Amino acid sequence: MARPKSEDKRNALLAAATRVIVTQGLSAPTATIAQEAGVSNGSLFTYFETKADLLNELYLELKADMASAAMDGFPDEASLREQFFHTWSNWMHWAMSNPEKRRAIAQLGVSEEITEASKAAGHKTMGSIGKLVESSRAKGAMRDAPIGLVLAIMNSVAEATMDYMVQDPENADLHCKAGVEALWRMLA
Amino acid sequence: MARPKSEDKRNALLAAATRVIVTQGLSAPTATIAQEAGVSNGSLFTYFETKADLLNELYLELKADMASAAMDGFPDEASLREQFFHTWSNWMHWAMSNPEKRRAIAQLGVSEEITEASKAAGHKTMGSIGKLVESSRAKGAMRDAPIGLVLAIMNSVAEATMDYMVQDPENADLHCKAGVEALWRMLA
Amino acid sequence: MARPKSEDKRNALLAAATRVIVTQGLSAPTATIAQEAGVSNGSLFTYFETKADLLNELYLELKADMASAAMDGFPDEASLREQFFHTWSNWMHWAMSNPEKRRAIAQLGVSEEITEASKAAGHKTMGSIGKLVESSRAKGAMRDAPIGLVLAIMNSVAEATMDYMVQDPENADLHCKAGVEALWRMLA
Amino acid sequence: MARPKSEDKRNALLAAATRVIVTQGLSAPTATIAQEAGVSNGSLFTYFETKADLLNELYLELKADMASAAMDGFPDEASLREQFFHTWSNWMHWAMSNPEKRRAIAQLGVSEEITEASKAAGHKTMGSIGKLVESSRAKGAMRDAPIGLVLAIMNSVAEATMDYMVQDPENADLHCKAGVEALWRMLA
DNA sequence: CATGAATGAGCGTTCATTCAT
DNA sequence: GATGAATGAACGCTCATTCAT
Numbered sequence: 001m002a003r004p005k006s007e008d009k010r011n012a013l014l015a016a017a018t019r020v021i022v023t024q025g026l027s028a029p030t031a032t033i034a035q036e037a038g039v040s041n042g043s044l045f046t047y048f049e050t051k052a053d054l055l056n057e058l059y060l061e062l063k064a065d066m067a068s069a070a071m072d073g074f075p076d077e078a079s080l081r082e083q084f085f086h087t088w089s090n091w092m093h094w095a096m097s098n099p100e101k102r103r104a105i106a107q108l109g110v111s112e113e114i115t116e117a118s119k120a121a122g123h124k125t126m127g128s129i130g131k132l133v134e135s136s137r138a139k140g141a142m143r144d145a146p147i148g149l150v151l152a153i154m155n156s157v158a159e160a161t162m163d164y165m166v167q168d169p170e171n172a173d174l175h176c177k178a179g180v181e182a183l184w185r186m187l188a
Numbered sequence: 189m190a191r192p193k194s195e196d197k198r199n200a201l202l203a204a205a206t207r208v209i210v211t212q213g214l215s216a217p218t219a220t221i222a223q224e225a226g227v228s229n230g231s232l233f234t235y236f237e238t239k240a241d242l243l244n245e246l247y248l249e250l251k252a253d254m255a256s257a258a259m260d261g262f263p264d265e266a267s268l269r270e271q272f273f274h275t276w277s278n279w280m281h282w283a284m285s286n287p288e289k290r291r292a293i294a295q296l297g298v299s300e301e302i303t304e305a306s307k308a309a310g311h312k313t314m315g316s317i318g319k320l321v322e323s324s325r326a327k328g329a330m331r332d333a334p335i336g337l338v339l340a341i342m343n344s345v346a347e348a349t350m351d352y353m354v355q356d357p358e359n360a361d362l363h364c365k366a367g368v369e370a371l372w373r374m375l376a
Numbered sequence: 377m378a379r380p381k382s383e384d385k386r387n388a389l390l391a392a393a394t395r396v397i398v399t400q401g402l403s404a405p406t407a408t409i410a411q412e413a414g415v416s417n418g419s420l421f422t423y424f425e426t427k428a429d430l431l432n433e434l435y436l437e438l439k440a441d442m443a444s445a446a447m448d449g450f451p452d453e454a455s456l457r458e459q460f461f462h463t464w465s466n467w468m469h470w471a472m473s474n475p476e477k478r479r480a481i482a483q484l485g486v487s488e489e490i491t492e493a494s495k496a497a498g499h500k501t502m503g504s505i506g507k508l509v510e511s512s513r514a515k516g517a518m519r520d521a522p523i524g525l526v527l528a529i530m531n532s533v534a535e536a537t538m539d540y541m542v543q544d545p546e547n548a549d550l551h552c553k554a555g556v557e558a559l560w561r562m563l564a
Numbered sequence: 565m566a567r568p569k570s571e572d573k574r575n576a577l578l579a580a581a582t583r584v585i586v587t588q589g590l591s592a593p594t595a596t597i598a599q600e601a602g603v604s605n606g607s608l609f610t611y612f613e614t615k616a617d618l619l620n621e622l623y624l625e626l627k628a629d630m631a632s633a634a635m636d637g638f639p640d641e642a643s644l645r646e647q648f649f650h651t652w653s654n655w656m657h658w659a660m661s662n663p664e665k666r667r668a669i670a671q672l673g674v675s676e677e678i679t680e681a682s683k684a685a686g687h688k689t690m691g692s693i694g695k696l697v698e699s700s701r702a703k704g705a706m707r708d709a710p711i712g713l714v715l716a717i718m719n720s721v722a723e724a725t726m727d728y729m730v731q732d733p734e735n736a737d738l739h740c741k742a743g744v745e746a747l748w749r750m751l752a
Numbered sequence: 753c754a755t756g757a758a759t760g761a762g763c764g765t766t767c768a769t770t771c772a773t
Numbered sequence: 774g775a776t777g778a779a780t781g782a783a784c785g786c787t788c789a790t791t792c793a794t
Contacts, residue, residue, distance in 0.1 A: 002418070002755035003793055009757095025300040027215070029784060040759045045786065110298045112213045141373060145366040146359075149352040153370060156344030164337040171334075178333040182341060182374040185329060194774090217767060219777095228776045230566075230770085239768065382753095401676045403591070405788060407756095416755045418791085427789065486674045488589040517749060521742040522735075525728040529746060532720030540713040547710075554709040558717060558750040561705060566777035567772055573778095593763060604780045606766080615764065 010047045012037040017058050018104045026055065026111050056118045059108040062101050063122040069094035071128050081184065084136055087129060088158075088180045095162040096172060102162060133187070140188040150187070157183050198235045200225040205246050206292045214243065214299050244306045247296040250289050251310040257282035259316050269376070272324050273368055275317060276346075280364045283350040284357070290350060311339075321375070328376040338375070345371050386423045388413040393434050394480045402431065402487050432494045435484040438477050439498040445470035447504050457560070460512055463505060464534075464556045471538040472548060478538060499527075509563065516564040526563070533559050574611045576601040581622050582668045590619065590675050620682045623672040626665050627686040633658035635692050645748070648700050651693060652722075652744045659726040660736060666726060693718075697751070704752040714751070721747050 016037035020028045030051050034041040048054035070091040075083055095102045108114055109122075130147075133154055137143055142150050161179030165172040204225035208216045218239050219229040236242035258279040263271055283290045296302055311318075318335075321342055325331055330338050349367030353360040392413035396404045406427050407417040424430035446467040451459055471478045484490055499506075506523075509530055513519055518526055537555030541548040580601035584592045594615050598608040612618035634655040639647055659666045672678055673686075694711075697718055701707055706714055725743030729736040 002416075003757045005757070027784095030786085031784080041785090042759055042761095042787080043757075046757060051785065107298065110295065142366065142370060145370075146352070146356070146363070148355075149348065149363055149366060152348035152352060153345050153367070156348040157341050160337065160340035160344040164334070164340055167336075168334070175334070175337055178330065178337060179341070182330060182333075186370045186374050218769085219767075228566075229768090230776055230778090231774080233769065234774070406790085407788075417789090418755055418757090419753085421790065422753070483674065486670065518742065518746060521746075522728070522732070522739070524731075525724065525739055525742060528724035528728055529721050529743070532724040533717050536713065536716035536720040540710070540716060543712075544710070551710070551713055554706065554713060555717075558706060558709075562746045562750050566775080567779075569778070591763095594765085595763080605764090606780055606782095607778075609765065610778060 005047065009037070009039055009043065013039060013044060013047055013054070014058050014061055017054060018062070018100050021058075021107055022100045022103045026107055026113065030054075052113045055108060055111065055113045056115060059105070059114050059118050060121055060125075062105045062108070063125045065098075065101065066091070066094055066105065067125040067127075067129070070126075074128075080132075080136055081188070084132055084184065085180055087132060088183075089176060091129075091158060092162060092165060092172075092176045092179070096165055096169070099166060102166075106159075136184075137187040142187055153186070154183060197225070197227055197231065201227060201232060201235055201242070202246050202249055205242060206250070206288050209246075209292045209295055210288045214295055214301065218242070240301045243296060243299065243301045244303060247293065247302050247306050248309055248313075250293045250296070251313045253286075253289065254279070254282055254293065255313040255315075255317070258314075262316075268320075268324055269372070272320055272372065275320060276368045276371075277364060279317075279346060280350060280353060280360075280367070284353055284360060287354060290354075294347075314339075317342075324372075325375040330375055341374065342371060345374075385413070385415055385419065389415060389420060389423055389430070390434050390437055393430060394438070394476050397434075397480045397483055398476045402483055402489065406430070428489045431484060431487065431489045432491060435481070435490050435494050436497055436501075438481045438484070439501045441474075441477065442467070442470055442481065443501040443503075443505065446502075450504075456508075456512055457564070460508055460560065461556055463508060464559075465552065467505075467534060468538060468541060468548075468552045468555070472541055472545070475542060478542075482535070502527075512560075513563040518563055529562070530559060569611065573601070573603055573607065577603060577608060577611055577618070578622050578625055581618060582626070582664050585622075585671055586664045586667045590671055590677065594618075616677045619672060619675065619677045620679060623669065623678050623682055624685055624689075626669045626672070627689045629662075629665065630655070630658055630669065631689040631691075631693065634690075638692075644696075644699055645752070648696055648748065649744055651696060652747075653740060655693075655722060656726060656729060656736075656740045656743070660729055660733070663730060666730075670723075700748075701751040706751055717750065718747060721750075 013033065017028075017033045020033050020036050024032065030044050031041040033054075034044040037044075044054070048057060070087050072090050073086070075086055078086070109119075130151060133150060134147060137145075137150060157179055161175055164175045164179075168175065201221065204227075205221045208221050208224050212220065218232050221242075222229040222232040225232075232242070236245065258275050260278050261274070263274055266274070297307075318339060321338060322335060325333075325338055345367060349363060352363045352367075356363065389409065393409045396409045396412050400408065406420050409430075410417040410420040413420075420430070424433060446463050448466050449462070451462055454462070485495075506527060509526060510523060513521075513526060533555060537551055540551045540555075544551065577597065581597045584597050584600050588596065594608050595605040597618075598605040601608075608618070612621060634651050636654050637650070639650055642650070673683075694715060697714060698711060701709075701714055721743060725739060728739045728743075732739065
């Protein structure tokens with residue numbers, strides 16, 4: 001049954017794309033990505049039909065990675081506040097440990113190549129966090145604001161915090177805490 | 189800064205670029221921008237040395253436009269809160285009235301073409317708002333957070349709010365208010 | 377000529393090539409032909425060393441098919457005119473019944489991929505028809521023209537007639553007759 | 565008003581395409597055609613939007629060239645037979661003198677790239693010849709055959725004759741005469 | 753022998769930039 | 774200065790052929 005498609009190669013391509021996008025932007029040649037993955041340029045297209053497909057799948061993969069990191073070790077029994085802080089901390093920690101993935105997500109998130117469908121799917125992966133926010137604000141000041149706005153704000157505060165943590169890693173923990181606290185003040 | 193003959197043409201090119209970027213993205217051909225401006229493609233390069241220059245200058249122009257709109261009619265004598273809310277309202281209003289400019293800024297803001305120098309200069313145009321934030325948080329919860337983080341958060345909350353206002357214009361005023369209030373709660 | 381195992385597969389590939397060439401032209405990918413034949417793309421190359429080989433062999437096969445159809449039920453005892461008309465009728469009938477084969481031959485006949493050797497061999501398969509023509513013109517107006525020219529004209533009149541029969545199948549019989557008669561007038 | 569598009573360059577491209585097609589076939593790279601024309605590959609596309617356009621325009625140009633050559637010095641006052649033979653002779657002579665153009669037409673005529681519209685337009689350029697045929701057969705044996713069939717036969721006899729003249733140029737005149745006479749016998 | 757993934761040369765087209773007019 | 778043709782590097786993608794399974 002011939003050589004089966006190699007999951008390894010697929011992953012290598014995705015990882016290579018992440019790296020290359022960070023250094024060269026989304027306009028990086030597919031040939032460069034393939035080379036970085038140690039694969040012929042033609043092979044890239046046996047794993048992803050088009051460059052846009054590669055980008056969309058990468059986006060999803062990264063989002064999923066981020067979301068699963070955020071939910072890691074979720075303390076089911078803890079207080080809402082603790083759950084919230086725990087998740088946030090995971091999230092920020094993932095961003096610090098995976099600067100390339102984060103930068104790649106940032107680029108992909110604003111790219112015209114990423115379809116609405118992908119964006120919607122990407123949001124879904126953050127679903128558990130959404131629920132957490134939902135509960136957190138239930139009795140707070142933003143209880144009547146549209147949930148979409150609340151989530152968008154949360155997301156943007158997270159982004160800002162990450163940026164700041166990356167820029168000034170010495171005090172990353174402080175910034176991380178400042179971020180959540182600001183958010184918590186806003187919500188709860 | 190040697191200004192080539194026709195300021196009009198320069199402006200036409202900048203305006204055309206804004207429109208074209210919104211519909212076609214940053215990869216839009218310079219020829220398309222020139223055409224949209226009613227100018228020959230060759231002429232574009234007498235006004236801007238390279239495409240990247242055009243983009244950078246547009247970014248600055250738009251940032252300045254936004255900042256000046258935000259500070260319009262600033263109530264020097266009012267309370268800090270009123271000043272803050274006034275400025276915010278101006279800002280959001282500008283975004284609603286100039287959706288193309290805003291989208292163009294958003295795209296430019298994440299582009300690899302925009303130099304760090306331009307980004308820095310862009311932040312400077314927001315200086316007056318920065319001072320306002322500085323004062324607002326002086327006695328608040330974020331009094332000890334680095335000002336950069338505070339500004340980044342402000343900015344990102346603004347972005348999220350704008351997005352939401354544009355998405356749901358019926359309730360734009362509500363969202364606008366929800367946005368500032370959330371911010372104010374974080375800061376003050 | 378080492379025949380690979382499955383004559384069936386070889387035939388399936390040839391038939392598939394015929395169909396695919398008609399719809400997609402000679403530049404159709406070998407992968408498409410293989411797929412149409414229900415065979416893996418790799419296998420195509422165990423039956424035909426190169427794409428050009430496949431094309432050349434197909435050309436020969438189709439020519440042979442056509443020639444044998446033309447000579448079907450040849451009336452050995454009839455008059456020359458009757459033999460000629462009979463063969464012509466067979467030929468035209470084959471073309472009507474096998475439009476894909478005919479179109480494929482037409483494409484192959486002008487392709488640069490078909491070698492001179494193949495073309496020569498193809499002409500040979502039409503040998504019996506050649507003899508018929510030879511006899512028919514023996515005492516006619518074209519008795520002194522080079523046989524090659526005569527055959528070429530016959531062939532081209534046949535092509536034209538077929539085209540016309542296919543285009544206007546209602547009156548196919550009329551056109552068929554008009555074709556031979558013109559030819560007979562020319563030759564005999 | 566900048567450099568105007570150069571008719572010379574356009575012609576050079578068309579001529580180059582003719583030459584290149586003859587030696588390399590229709591799949592010849594546009595880059596080769598451009599190079600042969602002494603022009604950058606990019607420039608080819610300022611004269612012809614796509615390769616298919618180039619091919620279609622070339623087809624038309626060649627057809628027109630051929631038709632005008634055929635009608636050259638048309639003897640208005642002569643007998644129908646003389647007119648017919650004169651035109652035929654012109655036609656054959658053009659083919660002999662322009663072997664590349666003829667081969668290129670032959671290739672283009674069977675290419676899938678040439679649109680039906682182009683083919684129709686190509687037939688129109690042969691209009692005057694059509695009328696001549698129409699008159700010639702008016703009282704002849706093919707008076708009741710569809711004109712389309714008659715023209716197709718004429719065309720195919722012409723092709724066959726040309727091929728033969730080119731193959732055996734020593735006796736070109738003989739073959740030329742044999743061709744018309746055969747045709748005349750069919751028609752008149 | 754069958755399969756289909758791997759390979760990489762090759763192609764049509766685009767586009768920022770230059771330069772003749 | 775304005776124009777738009779000229780340039781040629783660059784890119785995404787295809788496909789005949791090879792080869793590991």
